[in-house]
Amino acid sequence: AQSVTQLGSHVSVSEGALVLLRCNYSSSVPPYLFWYVQYPNQGLQLLLKYTTGATLVKGINGFEAEFKKSETSFHLTKPSAHMSDAAEYFCAVSHGANSKLTFGKGITLSVRP
């Protein structure tokens, strides 16, 4: 069985500050990991994914994440927060191609001016 843990439900940062959103996973097989963003009243948009290969993956809007197998983590970072980054962020895991996603509970990111 797979699961995803996103500690905390809300993170608040100042504009220009580092964004760090934590994600830990549990999987009995090699995981495929994703971060999605959901803006208010919208669907989920893929930020980035890890399937195989390079463990540091870059996504859209300046976000990146690093897969650390030893820590079972896939934390999302952005060096400098922008007001437009305020949204809900979901970490998800699947066990292969064309397979269901198992999501964490999500983290709401607020950006203070």
Added chain:
Amino acid sequence: DSGVTQTPKHLITATGQRVTLRCSPRSGDLSVYWYQQSLDQGLQFLIQYYNGEERAKGNILERFSAQQFPDLHSELNLSSLELGDSALYFCASSARGDSTYEQYFGPGTRLTVT
């Protein structure tokens, strides 16, 4: 725009009623997934269809059913609705090839049961 469309955008209905939610996947995508998003349960996988066949089932209630048609659009049928079925229902699609990992989500249908 993900290329996945869902109708209707909003649906308000009464307990005991039946509704149908519709999803059109991205052009060429063979797989359709349905997810339910609620405040207490978060985002939960309901069911997956691949090229017309049911491929995987999650925590889908017996009152709920789905199908995927030859043109690859999918419908999620919810019957004997209860207040607790109020949620945002997302459709996602993937699989233009065998090695497709990411899913593309539609804008969702917000169901309110009164």
